[in-house]
């Protein structure tokens with residue numbers, strides 16, 4: 001998939017306060033392209049999770065359309081949408097969604113549970129080390145802090161990355177140093193893979209970057 005386009009999208013269940021803001025992407029045409037990098041900055045309650053979940057095909061509670069290349073998401077079957085999640089589009093949900101009773105290693109490996117490949121193990125170890133969670137790999141997720149689980153979820157998102165990587169406030173529990181490390185890792189993997197990255201954030205990152213900035 002080469003692009004995801006928002007075509008006059010506006011949520012059905014609330015009217016965004018920022019609708020009249022000329023920077024806002026509601027009710028406009030915006031295209032996210034493979035290999036490009038975006039940060040969408042918007043205040044609490046402005047619809048970041050609503051839009052991120054809509055782009056994943058988790059709900060259709062909006063007017064307008066979301067296109068995967070030229071295909072309207074609303075015209076796809078559940079099976080087709082699920083297939084897109086294997087290699088084309090993936091979302092790291094704001095609430096992380098690790099399984100409490102599995103270890104951090106098992107949670108990360110879930111992304112590739114039916115694929116045997118030494119490369120995944122190499123990546124898992126390298127990325128865990130980069131984010132400072134190597135010592136937590138055999139620990140159950142429920143016994144880790146929120147920030148530790150957030151870093152584990154970021155590793156999970158990168159061991160078999162899709163073409164469009166979407167992150168909904170994925171650094172919310174990280175200190176500035178860890179935020180920057182996580183950002184650099186996501187950026188590096190996305191460049192290597194040719195993926196697009198879409199960050200949904202409350203505020204801009206506290207370090208310099210050259211991502212395209214959009215607002216809701």
Ligand SMILES: Nc1ncnc2c1ncn2[C@@H]1O[C@H](COP(=O)(O)OP(=O)(O)OP(=O)(O)O)[C@@H](O)[C@H]1O
Pocket residue numbers: 013014042043044045046047048049050051094202
């Ligand atoms: N299923 C739903 N039905 C009705 N209203 C909803 C539903 N889901 C979200 N909302 C409302 O839509 C608005 C946007 O919510 P959303 O979670 O998308 O915002 P957000 O920008 O991600 O916020 P935050 O930064 O606080 O996580 C909120 O006012 C929320 O209460």
